[in-house]
Amino acid sequence: MEFARYYKGAFVRAYVWVRQRIIPLEEIGAHVPVRGLIVDIGSGCGVLANYLARRSRTRNVVGLELDPHRVRRAQESAARVPNLSFVAKDIVKDPAIMHADCLLLVDLLHHIPPPAQTILIDACATRLRRGGVLVVKEVDPADTVRIGITWLLDKLMTKGGRMWYLDRRRLEDDLRERGFRVEGIRVRRALFPHYLLVCRR
Secondary structure: OOOHHHOOOHHHHHHHHHHHHHOOHHHHHOOOOOOEEEEEEOOOOOHHHHHHHHHOOOEEEEEEOOOHHHHHHHHHHOOOOOOEEEEOOOOOOOOOOOOEEEEEEEOOHHHOOHHHHHHHHHHHHHHEEEEEEEEEEEEOOOOOOHHHHHHHHHHHHHOOOOOOOOOHHHHHHHHHHOOOEEEEEEOOOOOOOEEEEEEEO
8 A cells, every 4th residue: 555645745755655664554553453543643744644544444543743844744645534634733732632542652752852752651651541552663772783774764854863762671661660561572674673562551
């Protein structure tokens, strides 16, 4: 399923084409409920949200993104998908998102400094309904070879922004301290040291 055709502009289409091949969509989707409120935090241009909404029309998929430009791009892709929407909101500051069935943090935490990581994880713990699932996708800094490839790509995508890659074991412990049962899953991809944490309450 190619999503680039749902976007406007050659650059955005190229970016979406690349993102679709970097994000382990199938592996993430396997742990997302097929129905209910699914919230993709830091949804960017909406590649993951598009995948999840188009795979199951009984999901109500909402993408939260702080960058209004990215929200507009994502909204263009969702024009004909009734169960998909994108809004410029911060889950930490906006209490409107409550009792989600699934929250997603995909390649987001390492773009924000540690104090903000803690605040965001705390917000997720309070916004998820009991029995819900939090899916975290990050990259493993312990993989010293492939993390270099990830760092270079992140630098290009963020125009030189700083990264705070998270130690997997420490992140698992932080999530358990907040009452989550955590399952760690390593994703087999050639170039990137992905890992998933599937967290249930």
